[in-house]
Amino acid sequence: MPSRSAPSGRCKPVDAGRHAEAVARGLYGRLLAFVAARTGDVARAEDALSEAFAAALTDWPVSGVPENPAAWLLTVARRKVIDTVRRERTRGYASTHLQLLTEELAGDTPRDVPDDRLALMFVCAHPAIDPTVRAPLMLQTVLGLDAAAIASAFLSAPAAMGQRLVRAKARIKLAGIPFRLPERADLPERFDAVLEAIYAAFGAGWSEACSSESRRRGLTQEAIWLGRVVVSLLPEEPEALGLMALMLYAESRRAARRTAGGGYVPLDEQDVALWDADMIQQAETLLMHASAKGVVGRFQLEAAVQSAHAARRRTGQTDWCAIVRLYDTLLSLTGSPVVAINQAVARAAVGRTTEGLALLDRLAADPRIVTYQPYWAARAGLLARIGSTLDAATAYRRAIGLEADPAVRRFLQKRLIALEASRVRIIMTDERSGAGYVEAGHDGKALPER
Amino acid sequence: MQYLLLIYSDESAMASATEADRGQMMAAYGAYTEAMVQAGILKGGDRLRPASTATTIRTVDGKTAVLDGPYAETKEQLGGYYIIDAPDLDAALSWAERCPGAAVGAIEVRPIWAM
Numbered sequence: 001m002p003s004r005s006a007p008s009g010r011c012k013p014v015d016a017g018r019h020a021e022a023v024a025r026g027l028y029g030r031l032l033a034f035v036a037a038r039t040g041d042v043a044r045a046e047d048a049l050s051e052a053f054a055a056a057l058t059d060w061p062v063s064g065v066p067e068n069p070a071a072w073l074l075t076v077a078r079r080k081v082i083d084t085v086r087r088e089r090t091r092g093y094a095s096t097h098l099q100l101l102t103e104e105l106a107g108d109t110p111r112d113v114p115d116d117r118l119a120l121m122f123v124c125a126h127p128a129i130d131p132t133v134r135a136p137l138m139l140q141t142v143l144g145l146d147a148a149a150i151a152s153a154f155l156s157a158p159a160a161m162g163q164r165l166v167r168a169k170a171r172i173k174l175a176g177i178p179f180r181l182p183e184r185a186d187l188p189e190r191f192d193a194v195l196e197a198i199y200a201a202f203g204a205g206w207s208e209a210c211s212s213e214s215r216r217r218g219l220t221q222e223a224i225w226l227g228r229v230v231v232s233l234l235p236e237e238p239e240a241l242g243l244m245a246l247m248l249y250a251e252s253r254r255a256a257r258r259t260a261g262g263g264y265v266p267l268d269e270q271d272v273a274l275w276d277a278d279m280i281q282q283a284e285t286l287l288m289h290a291s292a293k294g295v296v297g298r299f300q301l302e303a304a305v306q307s308a309h310a311a312r313r314r315t316g317q318t319d320w321c322a323i324v325r326l327y328d329t330l331l332s333l334t335g336s337p338v339v340a341i342n343q344a345v346a347r348a349a350v351g352r353t354t355e356g357l358a359l360l361d362r363l364a365a366d367p368r369i370v371t372y373q374p375y376w377a378a379r380a381g382l383l384a385r386i387g388s389t390l391d392a393a394t395a396y397r398r399a400i401g402l403e404a405d406p407a408v409r410r411f412l413q414k415r416l417i418a419l420e421a422s423r424v425r426i427i428m429t430d431e432r433s434g435a436g437y438v439e440a441g442h443d444g445k446a447l448p449e450r
Numbered sequence: 451m452q453y454l455l456l457i458y459s460d461e462s463a464m465a466s467a468t469e470a471d472r473g474q475m476m477a478a479y480g481a482y483t484e485a486m487v488q489a490g491i492l493k494g495g496d497r498l499r500p501a502s503t504a505t506t507i508r509t510v511d512g513k514t515a516v517l518d519g520p521y522a523e524t525k526e527q528l529g530g531y532y533i534i535d536a537p538d539l540d541a542a543l544s545w546a547e548r549c550p551g552a553a554v555g556a557i558e559v560r561p562i563w564a565m
Contacts, residue, residue: 128539175561176451178538186540 020060023069024053028144029229031070033116035077037179042123042141042169044081052076070113117142118233119179121226125193126177133168134193135200140165142229143222153204153219195243195299198226202247220251231286241290242300245283249306252279264411272313280310301330305342320349337363341378353385373402377412384419393419452493452535452562453542458526459555461500478550486534486545495532526555533562 028049035045052073066072123129124137136154139145151161171177182190205219227244234240256274257265265271287303305326308319327343330336340363344356360379369375380395396416403409464472479497486492504520520527529551536542539559546557 126539128543176453176536176539176542178540182540183544 017057017061020057020065023060023065024056024073025144027070027073028053029117029120029142030113030115031073031077032141032144033120033179034074034113035081036123036141037116037119039081040176040179041173043166043173044084045077046141046169048077048080048084049073051080074113115233116179117229119181121194121197121230122182122190123172123177123179125190125197126172127190127193128175128177129168129171130164131193131196133164134197135204136161137165137168138197138226139201139219139222142226145222153201191237191239192298194230195239198223198230199243199247199299201226202250206250220247220254223247224251236293238290238293238295239297239299241286242297242303245286245290245303246299246306248279248283248286249303249310252276252283252310258407262407264405264407266411267309268318275310275313277313280313283307283310296329296333298330298334301326301333305330318349320346324350324352337366337369337372338374341372341375344382345378348382348385353382357382357386371402373399373408376402380412380415380419389419389422451538451542452533452564453539454560454562455495455532455534455542455546455549456528456558456560457530457532457549457551457555458558459529459551460525461502461527461529463554464529465500475550475554482548482550483532485548486532491534491536491545493533493535495530497530498528500529501527529555 031052032042032045032049035048036042039045055076056069056073060066060069120141121138124141125134129137136150139150139153140147147162147165148158150165151158154161181187202220202223205221205223224244224247227240227247230237230240231244252275253267253270255276256270256272259265283303284307287300287307290300290303305323308322308326312318323346324343327339327346331339331343340359344359347353347356347359357379360375360382363369363375376395376399380392380399383389383392383395393416396412396419400409400412400416403412464475467475483492483495501520506517506519506521508515508517532545532549534542534545536545539561542559542561546552546559549557551557
């Protein structure tokens with residue numbers, strides 16, 4: 001067993017327990033990736049690690065945190081894996097494949113555990129894995145979140161989520177999904193899937209920014225952490241930098257998104273003094289670093305849109321002209337209806353409301369739009385601008401009926417009341433740019449599945 | 451690991467193809483099979499007679515029912531298979547992708563349950 005820190009440096013058991021837990025948590029993904037990559041079996045690695053962590057939480061508060069906690073945990077976990085494989089072998093269960101892998105695992109514990117987390121993320125986002133389970137799988141394996149926490153973040157029942165995760169892990173093992181970086185030809189597409197999954201995790205946490213459920217609020221932090229892992233392993237990848245910038249821009253506005261009473265504040269009415277200046281600065285640096293690579297991508301463009309919004313902090317003005325240009329590029333790149341909705345709102349903000357409405361009309365044929373709240377809120381806002389108050393009111397009602405967040409619902413209801421009041425007074429005031437619009441895509445409102 | 455590549459395609463489309471198209475397909479399969487042999491991964495494989503020649507049996511309560519036709523009536527039928535030995539799913543998928551049948555139908559990749 002590796003040596004420990006001197007007993008004189010030992011802290012009180014409670015602190016030591018907490019310290020041990022913090023150390024263990026920081027190491028989780030790395031250790032899991034190491035064991036899973038060598039056995040091809042995520043569930044087995046999880047079992048072995050949970051025993052190792054249980055042993056650590058009993059041992060460390062008493063004996064002190066070992067000098068090399070990763071090596072300590074890995075030694076215990078590997079012993080556990082080797083034991084179970086041996087037991088299966090005597091019963092004739094273990095495949096020769098697994099036995100070979102386990103022999104590799106039985107070698108000396110490396111002092112520096114190789115970092116296989118990126119390979120693990122590629123496994124989680126493999127095309128053979130159901131896209132809707134990729135983000136949950138990543139949160140569980142790389143960050144060690146339990147199924148109940150993940151289920152609550154993705155609005156699903158804990159038992160159902162647990163089952164989907166179990167199935168995905170069985171699939172990894174039985175189908176032989178490899179723990180390595182994909183071939184060069186497949187890399188860009190596979191890497192996009194990894195980034196998508198991280199962004200999905202972020203979106204799940206973002207939608208409940210101010211909810212009392214700290215679990216979901218924590219999810220944006222966890223996603224940012226995953227993003228940092230990717231950036232630290234692939235620091236020159238422009239889209240990874242772009243995603244990281246995008247998440248930081250969004251996160252920087254957390255405090256401004258709700259009033260003290262929990263009311264929803266749309267982006268263009270947020271108090272910029274409440275935006276986190278440090279986080280915006282980090283995002284700007286990342287985005288600049290990304291764009292210096294000269295390879296445009298979806299996440300960089302979305303981050304650039306956020307940067308144009310963030311400009312209001314310095315200049316007092318949102319750079320809507322830049323936003324229109326960015327959405328043009330983004331739309332031609334992705335063809336995404338979510339982007340088209342945002343583009344429609346941006347056009348309206350620069351006085352091209354009829355063009356914006358034409359964009360929205362073109363989306364009406366998409367069956368997913370029927371249940372997509374931001375489409376109806378955007379439509380309502382644009383119709384109100386051109387004075388079609390009756391149609392605008394109908395669209396607001398659709399949006400209100402589709403919204404699950406009570407704060408956003410109240411906000412939309414207030415808009416509707418204001419609209420109806422203005423209709424009675426027959427006074428058409430020029431609404432403020434973008435008003436009434438609930439940011440599509442950045443509010444965790446992913447488009448429903450087909 | 452061993453994988454079974456199941457080749458599904460629309461038999462009627464193949465039947466109504468021109469002689470030249472069919473010849474081109476056969477040649478492509480020949481080259482594909484040869485490439486797998488050269489790579490040392492091919493464990494077996496065959497082309498199957500059309501699904502119209504299939505007979506399905508099922509024993510229920512000790513009584514065997516013999517049915518004329520394939521197990522499932524679908525738009526695409528199982529037309530052949532390969533068994534390959536590949537290090538992992540990605541390697542198996544890249545072989546499946548090269549199969550000429552992938553361009554006209556679908557290739558199902560199934561890991562073989564090692565006993």
